[in-house]
């Protein structure tokens with residue numbers, strides 16, 4: 667809808683953490699999202715890898731378009747929280763916690779991962795990926811359990827499959843929206859205040875007297 671104003675273009679670079687137990691599909695979700703690829707082979711290299719992905723989010727009501735450059739941090743080959751280095755978490759703006767629907771213990775570990783993120787990064791937004799939904803026969807978790815888990819963390823969750831690509835775009839889109847929400851609201855408020863000020867007579871600047 668054209669309302670006579672120019673759409674404001676904003677650009678942000680943000681750091682996103684991938685957390686969750688080993689072999690739940692963290693690396694596979696990023697590979698699916700960024701490169702649209704999947705491999706059945708499990709390569710547990712030690713270290714971390716950052717993958718960049720840029721996408722746009724439109725906010726019609728505020729007349730704002732945000733270009734979000736996400737740096738997605740993936741710990742390669744870690745097995746538990748104790749192995750995840752503090753440096754990995756530092757300065758993150760959001761997180762994706764991943765669990766594997768075929769292993770109930772990976773769901774049980776989710777609150778611990780989220781708590782670790784909040785402990786080191788503050789109250790940053792997150793999203794829960796209930797991955798490997800394609801492995802229907804091997805499923806060890808019900809929908810109600812995942813919902814309860816997500817509600818407990820106050821995050822949205824998705825049935826995901828890095829293998830088929832199910833909801834992978836949605837997962838990152840939701841995260842991007844959550845990251846940008848406060849920024850866009852703040853921006854719209856500042857714009858409204860500036861517009862209000864422009865309507866009022868300007869205060870005289872007294873200046874410095876010598």
Ligand code: GDP
Pocket residue numbers: 687688689690691692693694695705706707708709743797798799800801826827828829830
């Ligand atoms: P990470 O340790 O959390 O990074 O897990 P990976 O991404 O390396 O995946 C571990 C294993 O699970 C690999 O063999 C993947 O091919 C497999 N995998 C990952 N995601 C899925 C999925 O959605 N469906 C199926 N069937 N296998 C998956």
Ligand code: MG
Pocket residue numbers: 689692693694710740741742743
């Ligand atoms: Mg990995």
